[in-house]
Amino acid sequence: MHSSTPSPRRSARSLGLTLALVSAFAFGGSGTAAKPLIEAGLSPLHVVWLRVAGAALVLLPLAWRHRSALRQRPGVLTGFGLLAVAGVQACYFASIARIPVGVALLIEYLGPPLLLGYVKFVQRRPVSRGAAVGAAVAVGGLACVVEVWNGLSFDALGVLFALGAACCQVGYFVLADAGRQGERPIDPIAVSAFGLLIGAVVLTVLTRPWEADWGLLTGQVTMNGHRLPALLPAAWMVLVATVLAYLTGVVAVQHLSPPVAGVVANLEAVVATVLAWVLLGEHLGLPQLAGGALVLAGAFAAQTSKPAADPAPVPESPVPVPDPPVSLPESPAAAGPRPA
Template structure:
């Protein structure tokens, strides 16, 4: 996912984030529809609307996230976006360990936000918007998985989102005259959407949304490493401390949640 995001950051030098998001949607939808070829039932009634809303929510999440990484380092944006999974994992929690974990996570987010708020208020707001949409992605994604849609639901949803967001294609002009930009844009769709979101559906069919959200504690670390290695984005001491606090808080919460079985 974040290797795809790193490629997207490279594209921002030549295309606006909204255009990169649309190319990502186009590439993901084309690959998934060609691969899965959903039957007529997937395009009708409640099943269709569930997939369509899920696709639109995912596209909006990606748009907010790309706007944030256009203004913030990758690891910083992901740590802020991680508030969404934290809220899903913490929903209904009452134990002392849960509260301690949330305090650590919130402290980490505050450290990161304090570092970047003055420099890019809009970047922080986009990252937090992506966080809210990510929470919705987890909850709705579970419904898509258990409804029997799975990857077919992704194909339908991303196809609908590509059409609805077609006005964003107005910013993709340079890509159609550059095979390199077009390949990279569609490649972002495969790296950042097809592979990770298809795997998400496999995992969500086997566990509840709270436990799935906890597993996502690995993502801020992954994003920071990718940002460092691929984009040469070295985190400051405060940012690194904040990211570690987020991951540590979720690790504490994971140990508490591990033995429990989330309802489907």
């Protein structure tokens, strides 16, 4: 009889996929929660600082609990904070100041194909065909979701910033995966907690939050014609779109391969578009619906593919070892006792 118990590898993959989906849905709600705060008078950069600094404060007890990780793997944690937290945000907002939002989003979400190239040509690890096909299909779908053809313009510096955001997104997946490797793997909670803390420090220098009017948070904001306390979308942005999103995302990368997790993360743009349609009343056209279906198809193709096997190591040619010279003892006494 065959056992119906799932293998540990399959169970880990299922858990990773579930967490990747939760992370994509959580990340996708950040823009919907941020828009009422921006319309109320906070600048986009100050909203980003509120998001990251608030999440860092929530995770501060967990960072203290895992403080030994900072001594064990300082490079991974610092890199995650600089790239996956501060770098993505700073580059993205610098890009949308010069090019349309849809174009910036599409370039930023070139991260998964760039990640495939990094894994294959830099790390020299195999990439499954399903992950490659899924990434290509998902990027095509994203072009429809963000309607990249509307207001298409070219600004070299804006495109450069958007590419910087894409490269920082690659850093998110690579460093999240690096945390579980090496002689001293670190808890993914430590990666998220210290990454957000370091990112908050960097963004504090860049955004100068003391210049913002934080009294707006005590009032009300408007979402799709409805008034609600400003603290409600702020809390959602901090607790769900940042704390939950980063915690589940990092764990997902460590259970899936980074390329597969990267393709599934493209669902974030679809979630953001659908939530904007439902909660903010923004129109969702036929091209966006078709693009969303393509992104889903790409994510499905990536996560159902079999993980690529590492190439078998080439056996080394055995080096012939000469037999040691046999020396005959001069006398039985010099040979010592004979073994029984």
